[in-house]
Amino acid sequence: MPKTQPARGMRDFLPADVRRREYVIGVIKEVYERYGFEPLETPAVENIETLLGKYGEEGNQLIFKILKRGVHESSGEADLALRYDLTVPLARVVAEYRDKLPKFFKRYQIQPVWRADRPARGRFREFYQCDVDILGSRSMLVEAEICAAASEALTALGFADFKIRINHRKHLTAILDAVQINEEDQTRALVVLDKLDKIGIEGVRTEFLELGFPAWVSTELFDFFARVEQGSESDNLTWNGHSLCEMRKFVEGHPEGEVALTELTRILDLVSAGGAAGKVVLAPNLARGLSYYTGAIMEITVPGLAGSLGGGGRYDNLVGMFLGQDVPACGFSLGLERIIVVMTEREMFPEALVSSPADIMVSIWNEGSVAESISLAQELRSAGFRVDLYPEADKLGKQFKYASARLIPFVAVIGDDERARGEVSIKDMRSGTQRSVKRESLAVTLRELL
Amino acid sequence: MPKTQPARGMRDFLPADVRRREYVIGVIKEVYERYGFEPLETPAVENIETLLGKYGEEGNQLIFKILKRGVHESSGEADLALRYDLTVPLARVVAEYRDKLPKFFKRYQIQPVWRADRPARGRFREFYQCDVDILGSRSMLVEAEICAAASEALTALGFADFKIRINHRKHLTAILDAVQINEEDQTRALVVLDKLDKIGIEGVRTEFLELGFPAWVSTELFDFFARVEQGSESDNLTWNGHSLCEMRKFVEGHPEGEVALTELTRILDLVSAGGAAGKVVLAPNLARGLSYYTGAIMEITVPGLAGSLGGGGRYDNLVGMFLGQDVPACGFSLGLERIIVVMTEREMFPEALVSSPADIMVSIWNEGSVAESISLAQELRSAGFRVDLYPEADKLGKQFKYASARLIPFVAVIGDDERARGEVSIKDMRSGTQRSVKRESLAVTLRELL
Numbered sequence: 001m002p003k004t005q006p007a008r009g010m011r012d013f014l015p016a017d018v019r020r021r022e023y024v025i026g027v028i029k030e031v032y033e034r035y036g037f038e039p040l041e042t043p044a045v046e047n048i049e050t051l052l053g054k055y056g057e058e059g060n061q062l063i064f065k066i067l068k069r070g071v072h073e074s075s076g077e078a079d080l081a082l083r084y085d086l087t088v089p090l091a092r093v094v095a096e097y098r099d100k101l102p103k104f105f106k107r108y109q110i111q112p113v114w115r116a117d118r119p120a121r122g123r124f125r126e127f128y129q130c131d132v133d134i135l136g137s138r139s140m141l142v143e144a145e146i147c148a149a150a151s152e153a154l155t156a157l158g159f160a161d162f163k164i165r166i167n168h169r170k171h172l173t174a175i176l177d178a179v180q181i182n183e184e185d186q187t188r189a190l191v192v193l194d195k196l197d198k199i200g201i202e203g204v205r206t207e208f209l210e211l212g213f214p215a216w217v218s219t220e221l222f223d224f225f226a227r228v229e230q231g232s233e234s235d236n237l238t239w240n241g242h243s244l245c246e247m248r249k250f251v252e253g254h255p256e257g258e259v260a261l262t263e264l265t266r267i268l269d270l271v272s273a274g275g276a277a278g279k280v281v282l283a284p285n286l287a288r289g290l291s292y293y294t295g296a297i298m299e300i301t302v303p304g305l306a307g308s309l310g311g312g313g314r315y316d317n318l319v320g321m322f323l324g325q326d327v328p329a330c331g332f333s334l335g336l337e338r339i340i341v342v343m344t345e346r347e348m349f350p351e352a353l354v355s356s357p358a359d360i361m362v363s364i365w366n367e368g369s370v371a372e373s374i375s376l377a378q379e380l381r382s383a384g385f386r387v388d389l390y391p392e393a394d395k396l397g398k399q400f401k402y403a404s405a406r407l408i409p410f411v412a413v414i415g416d417d418e419r420a421r422g423e424v425s426i427k428d429m430r431s432g433t434q435r436s437v438k439r440e441s442l443a444v445t446l447r448e449l450l
Numbered sequence: 451m452p453k454t455q456p457a458r459g460m461r462d463f464l465p466a467d468v469r470r471r472e473y474v475i476g477v478i479k480e481v482y483e484r485y486g487f488e489p490l491e492t493p494a495v496e497n498i499e500t501l502l503g504k505y506g507e508e509g510n511q512l513i514f515k516i517l518k519r520g521v522h523e524s525s526g527e528a529d530l531a532l533r534y535d536l537t538v539p540l541a542r543v544v545a546e547y548r549d550k551l552p553k554f555f556k557r558y559q560i561q562p563v564w565r566a567d568r569p570a571r572g573r574f575r576e577f578y579q580c581d582v583d584i585l586g587s588r589s590m591l592v593e594a595e596i597c598a599a600a601s602e603a604l605t606a607l608g609f610a611d612f613k614i615r616i617n618h619r620k621h622l623t624a625i626l627d628a629v630q631i632n633e634e635d636q637t638r639a640l641v642v643l644d645k646l647d648k649i650g651i652e653g654v655r656t657e658f659l660e661l662g663f664p665a666w667v668s669t670e671l672f673d674f675f676a677r678v679e680q681g682s683e684s685d686n687l688t689w690n691g692h693s694l695c696e697m698r699k700f701v702e703g704h705p706e707g708e709v710a711l712t713e714l715t716r717i718l719d720l721v722s723a724g725g726a727a728g729k730v731v732l733a734p735n736l737a738r739g740l741s742y743y744t745g746a747i748m749e750i751t752v753p754g755l756a757g758s759l760g761g762g763g764r765y766d767n768l769v770g771m772f773l774g775q776d777v778p779a780c781g782f783s784l785g786l787e788r789i790i791v792v793m794t795e796r797e798m799f800p801e802a803l804v805s806s807p808a809d810i811m812v813s814i815w816n817e818g819s820v821a822e823s824i825s826l827a828q829e830l831r832s833a834g835f836r837v838d839l840y841p842e843a844d845k846l847g848k849q850f851k852y853a854s855a856r857l858i859p860f861v862a863v864i865g866d867d868e869r870a871r872g873e874v875s876i877k878d879m880r881s882g883t884q885r886s887v888k889r890e891s892l893a894v895t896l897r898e899l900l
Contacts, residue, residue: 076526
């Protein structure tokens with residue numbers, strides 16, 4: 001007998017789960033549409049070359065690879081792979097359909113991705129990303145729009161206490177230069193720094209030593225981060241002013257560092273006019289794992305959740321890897337499962353969601369009246385009601401019990417008497433009361449009752 | 451440079467494609483919900499043992515298999531596979547969560563499946579199935595409900611000329627017994643018969659000879675099918691009466707054949723009371739390819755489309771393969787891509803679907819007024835409008851041209867004059883007229899204009 005659990009790290013979603021997921025997706029979509037983003041969908045399966053080399057060494061390991069088929073199956077080789085994120089497929093799409101797409105392409109995409117990660121609380125091997133990206137412009141307005149869209153989506157779901165932490169890849173280069181980590185070691189240093197919230201300061205210190213960086217490197221860096229953190233008691237705007245000042249002192253005179261601070265200042269300025277006003281804070285220790293970022297990087301955190309609700313950034317060179325010509329781009333990805341984890345813990349779902357599967361159930365009086373029940377169900381469905389139909393002639397008490405257990409509020413009964421009088425009985429499952437109504441006025445009565 | 455086309459047989463969906471797909475899925479979902487079906491979702495990836503051996507020999511070959519990961523990758527072995535249909539995962543789910551699910555489980559599921567088939571017109575390697583199934587009852591009402599739900603979904607999409615062809619696995623057994631094909635050859639005979647609409651009568655005749663069946667077998671069978679077909683000039687009800695008569699003559703006295711005809715008669719009777727009334731016709735030559743069917747089998751055809759819009763049937767033993775105990779089941783699957791192919795050819799999509807990405811675009815007057823434009827966009831979005839925001843300070847004419855090309859009906863402009871007066875200019879992109887309104891009444895004006 002085969003196992004009946006879903007595969008490791010994968011999940012089945014029973015009706016109540018699906019309705020909660022659809023609610024969250026619906027709210028996010030509605031906000032993304034209000035921001036003028038258009039929907040895009042790409043296949044779950046990509047050619048393996050499309051994905052390899054885009055996510056760093058660790059990423060390559062976590063890609064699910066698909067075996068060649070037919071006579072090639074025995075070669076053990078893979079030619080296809082499952083989508084690892086929604087950004088690389090987007091870059092491929094923009095390269096492929098450049099002429100069909102508007103100069104500024106604003107798309108949202110809400111689809112699953114697959115990563116062969118070790119499953120943990122809130123970490124699955126199949127999970128949904130809800131992405132918005134704007135391609136075609138280097139304007140910092142793009143970062144502001146992206147932050148505003150993600151921020152408003154979370155606000156619409158009921159989140160009030162999140163922060164968008166922001167940093168800049170060039171600022172990271174500047175601070176690593178400042179502590180004399182040479183260029184070829186910087187990628188590895190960033191991978192370690194990206195784990196800060198998982199392994200803590202001591203963990204980073206240890207791994208830096210293992211990479212051969214002298215001890216004073218960690219001391220300098222964490223002293224700097226601590227000085228920035230001193231501003232966190234103030235409101236976000238004041239804190240940002242304090243952080244900018246500390247960041248400027250640390251990377252002063254570094255050309256890329258200066259660019260980063262100019263861009264971050266501009267982004268903060270524009271953000272304050274839009275939907276993410278007051279939500280964005282500078283975070284000079286933020287390092288996103290993915291290797292394709294080139295400018296601003298962002299991450300959304302919420303109290304009580306290790307890790308983030310989502311993240312993103314600017315990646316001006318990724319489309320170029322497919323097109324041979326750069327197209328500037330910046331985007332944000334919200335993680336559906338993390339959002340649902342927090343919303344469930346905080347009981348943020350609207351009560352009306354835990355709904356019954358139907359407005360009314362039509363019961364079966366006896367074997368001879370099955371067709372009568374079918375036609376009643378059909379009438380009510382045509383009137384727009386959600387109607388369950390008990391599938392068998394069974395004891396009426398059993399049918400009532402079934403409707404009750406399923407939280408269906410009403411049950412229609414057409415017994416011999418009712419039929420003779422052209423009537424239908426409606427039983428209210430909450431009060432237990434029953435009334436007869438003329439069949440032709442059933443829809444009107446039911447609409448009043450619901 | 452990696453290729454930028456999607457992988458073979460897979461497709462990217464640009465915004466207009468997604469909107470059409472979502473329209474069709476939305477209509478189907480709405481009908482399924484009215485029938486009291488609840489949503490279920492299962493992972494794209496299943497343990498490979500879950501899928502192998504469920505779809506016949508040909509099916510096994512078409513399953514996409516996923517390579518083991520990490521140190522096991524080099525073994526060339528697969529432990530996971532992509533979902534091949536939605537029925538086998540449903541059977542697994544019912545076995546796994548039996549205690550959590552209602553006695554009669556009515557679920558719909560609209561998700562992609564993957565088959566390594568040779569791509570052809572309307573045949574893709576990733577495609578969506580829209581399934582409804584009812585588990586837990588052997589009542590023929592279930593077949594009638596399933597047919598009605600599928601039929602109403604197509605009707606709601608605007609289809610009027612489809613037919614639901616219906617047959618019964620036990621009737622197929624009876625007619626193959628009648629032409630003396632022994633039990634062990636019947637599966638292969640059905641695989642050939644299932645290809646009738648692709649390879650034609652001569653094709654079936656040839657393959658039957660190759661299987662070693664004497665020539666008179668095909669003659670007998672096709673004579674029988676032709677006699678049934680003679681009734682097709684009449685309306686569907688009369689034709690069904692004629693067909694039942696011919697079918698009874700052909701399999702008279704065969705115990706399983708009698709069961710099949712009794713059940714088909716009952717289904718036709720119940721169908722006539724519900725949403726598929728007048729749509730169902732008997733088709734004794736219908737043989738569905740999948741090996742798990744045990745009772746009635748159905749397929750929906752529409753003039754001008756080779757192949758079907760969907761199909762289904764009863765499979766009372768499949769859950770038992772996971773649970774060790776049978777749970778009766780019957781379901782129907784509509785093929786999203788076939789539906790879209792026909793709807794596109796027949797121009798059945800509502801015109802309003804080919805919509806613009808936004809109600810209004812906010813332009814940028816100059817570098818200094820970017821924040822002003824952001825805050826105007828923010829106000830309009832809060833009022834519920836879909837608002838695009840041009841990302842850069844650019845020549846106004848260029849911005850207008852961009853909005854026009856994207857079919858955005860209005861553009862908002864805040865120049866220095868407008869700003870001084872607390873006003874906003876709105877340009878109607880269709881008429882070319884422009885008017886100034888007070889900023890605080892912009893939302894009201896825009897709502898009137900749209």
